[in-house]
Amino acid sequence: MSVVAAAPPSAVGARDRRAIDGPFVDDRGDGTAALDAMVEGLHCGGCVRRIESTLAAVPGVISARVNLSARRMSVHWRAGEVDARALLERVAALGFRAVPFAPSATAADPESRRLLRALAVAGFAAANVMLLSVSVWSGLAADMDEATRRLFHWLSALIALPAIVYASQPFVRSAVGALARGALNMDVPITLGVTLATAMSLFETMAGRGHVYFDAAVTLLFFLLVGRYLDRSVRGRARSLAEHLVVLRGTTATVLGAGGPTTVAVDALAPGMVLAIAPGDRLPADGVVIAGRSDIDASLVTGETAPIAVAPGAAIFAGTINRSGALRVRITAAGAGTLLAEMKRLMVAAEGARARYVRIADRVARLYAPSVHIAAAAAFLFWTAVMAAPWQEALLIAIAVLIVTCPCALGLAVPAVQVVAAGRLFRQGILLKEADALERLAVVDTVVFDKTGTLTTDDLVLANRSAIRPADLDLAAGLALHSRHPLCRALVRTAPQPVPIESVREEPGCGLSATIDGAIVKLGNRAYVGAEAGPAAGPELWLACGNAAPVRFIFTDALKDDAAASIAALAAAGYDLRILSGDRPEIVAARAAELGIRAWQGGVAPAGKTQALAALRAAGRRVVMIGDGLNDAPALRAADASMSPSSAIDISQTAADVVFQGVRLAPVVETLAVARAARRRIVENVALAFLYNAVAVPLAFAGQVTPLIAALFMSASSIAVTANALRLAGRPRRTAR
Amino acid sequence: MTALAFLIPAALGLGLIGLAAFLWALRSGQFEDLDGAAERILYDDERPRRDRDAA
Incomplete structure (x- = not known):
């Protein structure tokens, strides 16, 4: 972080000037420069158009492009003709906060693009091989001659072989990695099944026989890649949202030094510096007031609603907001010594509850991967030892078992549901920051609210x-x-x-x-x-x-408009509701009584909140914490799952699994309902996948699976789980804003 | 049989054209901002005109 010279204070906010002329401007070397910035407050195409047309109108700007999905913008201009700060001020004047960042940190996910390319190749091959296979199958009933059938098989091989080599790479890499670690994951049976099926089909094609499974192998890869891509995009979206919040958090402070005021990154503040704090500013560090009188709003820090009057000599803490008068504050602690650092320490200590959660897909895979191999091996042994079949024929049956058990539907079952659920929530301004947040929210039975800013406005x-x-x-x-x-x-x-x-x-x-x-x-x-x-x-x-x-x-x-209705809906859904607040007990009691919540505690310190949550968890409860203040941040980490309104202090938004926009509580009800519904769909889908295996495996074991039956089973089960997932999209309840 | 000699290359060729088009679109960044792309169709001009927007 570098320190930039201060400009005269302007309406667009001095805090956004962090190192703008420094490392974030990318000198392209051809007399032009470029800058990437995260944009806060970007909602619709109208915002995109306003920013783009405003920037493009500035002389010297070559191009300005806003990415609505990632809420980022990138500007490219001729160096010397215009200055990065002026461009950002134009954006700020439109009402958007733009914070520059180093684009390398959040470059487009290369793995996701690799998956998409593999998916395209597999899709192309699947469609064309299937075209040939369907001809062969219908030719069996009609009068296709031997030469045409062989030609079609050879054509299939020609299309399928390169496609399989290319599109199976994600699975092969992961399987090899797992085996190298001595572990077994879902990709091992997939790789083995696809490889063996391809090798056997090639062998059969060369021998001119009919057990050709190219279509099954390519379709399997196609469906699995769809699942893998969806999973990746849910995680990618969650990750980019988390990064977005981190970048927007970086702010600056105005330091009064011997040479006049300078703008300094918050990270670079040190004890002894004197800060100028204007009304409406948030304190960047703990300090002592040396001049000025004002009222301090500590509601985001302690949960206390009453403003605190401060005069010279008073100690004030980072995160509080200066409300009425200009202050000069001498920093007593920055970085490690602050209340904020104490919160971070508590947060690290509280970590672990969530890390221990094992995703449903992983739990299933743990059971699934070994049993697939055992089933295939058992089929081989059964046919050689018991039925005394020649080993080639036994191998064919074992491979058929491996192909039909391949977790095609299973690979789609979970990601499809998650994509649909995340999309439904996203349309209502509810953002999932953690990919497995929905699964954790689904098993929650206790909802703990902070009061100030969460239940109240x-x-x-x-x-x-x-x-x-x-x-x-x-x-x-x-x-x-x-x-x-x-x-x-x-x-x-x-x-x-x-x-x-x-x-x-x-x-x-x-x-x-x-x-x-x-x-x-x-x-x-x-x-x-x-x-x-x-x-x-x-x-x-x-x-x-x-x-x-x-x-x-x-x-x-005042309670939020829909607080009573939301609490009633949650109580009706069977959740145990509690309030843990840092505000004074008599105020908490009044709000709790209004809402009909019997279990409440007031005057709770941050450490007390995490202890209360730990006690609930020790009693076997699964807890979701909903809070917005600095004092809630450790508790948000300590709970099984957590949510924050978008008005929350940055550190709490960073700590929470889910961030919801707006001043209403309805998103909490909606999120929990969608999470439960999503879990039901996931369980149904996994059950469907197992049901399919219960039918297909005995058939394969008996040697009755032809390539036609394998293809039918695989497509039918994949479509069934996808259709089941889509039921979740539903019609979201109308939410007035 | 002679029909196949036309139809199979035609089917494969069309598929390959589709694949190539998709890979080109992916490479040229058309899948980077799907939400934004849905909105951009509503703009009057893709490339804002300076004479008007500067006013």
């Missing part, structure tokens, strides 16, 4: 409106209009007609005052207006008008 609302006279409310709102304090903003949202007031004085961290008709009107905290001390029931403001008794405004955080 970030906005506070006035709780005791009915107890306040409208005149007081309008007067207070008139004062509150002049402040950026979160409580003042909440007040303004509530009041219909604020009283217009001139010349309002604000004392950050205390309150506002004005003189109206000779009387001093004050709006602020308890001490500021001179109200008597008493217990505070959460965030509050006081209004004092002259000598009249101060009026109290109590605020509370």
Whole structure:
């Protein structure tokens, strides 16, 4: 990370200027330069068009291309005519945050392209060999002469042999790798089956006989490659989303040094530096306030809803948001010493629950791979020893067993379901970051919610409106209009007609005052207006008008619109619901009571959350954690599965398996429902695949499988599992936004 | 039999053309952004005109 010289502050945000002229600009060497950037806030083709046409209109730009799938853009321009920073500012002015990155880190997945090429070759060969095979099969019933049949077999061999050599490479590599490690995976029987079937078919073709399985071998490869490609693309999409989040996380801070302000990457901050923190900025490091007064919103860090007033000398933590006034902060800890680093340590400690999960496909493969070989070997021994058949004939039967047992349907069964399920969720703004997240979500029986920002919105609302006279409310709102304090903003949202007031004085961290008709009107905290001390029931403001008794405004955080409906739906689906919050117990109690959740805990520290989850897991529960704050990040890792709203702090989004967009809770219900449905489909598909084997293996064992029957079985079972997976696409429930 | 001499090469040739077209499309990056490609068809111009967009 390099440090770039600071430019004058501009509306587009100084935090995006990280090393823009540095390593991310790719000098093409021919007088042109290029830059790749992740774009945040890209939703539709309209956004793509706006960015592309804006950049293309800049003189000196050769091309600008936005990739909507990967949410990236790449710009190519003539060096010297335009500067990378100016281009990014154009994009920022359109309302998108573009963060440059090194494209080599996230280059298009080469393995995925290899699979696609192999798939194309296998598909071509399968179609043409099948064309010839169908002719031969129908020729058996009609009057195809011997010479034509032999010609067709030779043609099949001509097409199939190169295709098989090319398209079987992914399986051969993986099988050889497994055998070299002394292990057995699904690719070993596949490789063995395809190789033996091809060799035998070639032998039969040369001998002019009929046991030719080229079509079966190529079709098998085709269907398996479809499954492999789908699996890869689900993982690839999850991986690129995770990388997207990591790149967008990189931010900068403004450091006040001897030579004036400079912009420094957060990674390069060190204790002792003095930072300028503007209202609305997030603290990049732990520190002590040295100048200025403000209110700090720690809801994403501790879960606490009430803003905290800070003055010089106060300690503040990374991740909190400065709400009302500009601050100067001296860094006391950066990197390893921060609260953030402590969270990361807890997260590493919590890891393991998820790593122990074994995917269904792997569990099946563990059982399947040995039994295929045993069945083939048993067939060979049975026919040589018991039936006293010649070894060539016994070998033919053993190979037939190997071919029909090849996990064609099984290879498609799981990926097809996952692709359909991920696509259905994606259309509703629910992004899977881990490929096996759906499987883990499907077995969950306990849902643990964080409160602040997850069950509730970030906005506070006035709780005791009915107890306040409208005149007081309008007067207070008139004062509150002049402040950026979160409580003042909440007040303004509530009041219909604020009283217009001139010349309002604000004392950050205390309150506002004005003189109206000779009387001093004050709006602020308890001490500021001179109200008597008493217990505070959460965030509050006081209004004092002259000598009249101060009026109290109590605020509370509001549940999300659909929180009650979503909780009810989850309870009806049989989930055990809990709340683990860092906020004060009395506030948590009120929200829990509104939602009808009996099991709740308030005032829980981050380590306490992971301990509570560990206790639940020890009791045999499978837990999904849903949270958005820094204090939830370790718990998100400790749970069996986890979800975060896209409003969550970056580290939590990175830690979660699933990130859902929007301010509603309905995606949680939908995700869990889709996960359960997907698991049902996977189990059905695996059962279908086994059913097919239960019929096909005895037939093969009895020596009754002809190439025609093998092809029919294989295609029918593959189509059956794919069709079953597609049932999941369904019609998603309409979700209003 | 003579019909086969035409039909088989024709079938194989068409298949090979399809395969070659697919591999070319893959190589030229047409499968990089499937979501974006679906949207691009709705634009008036694929290549934005400077005179209009700069205004």
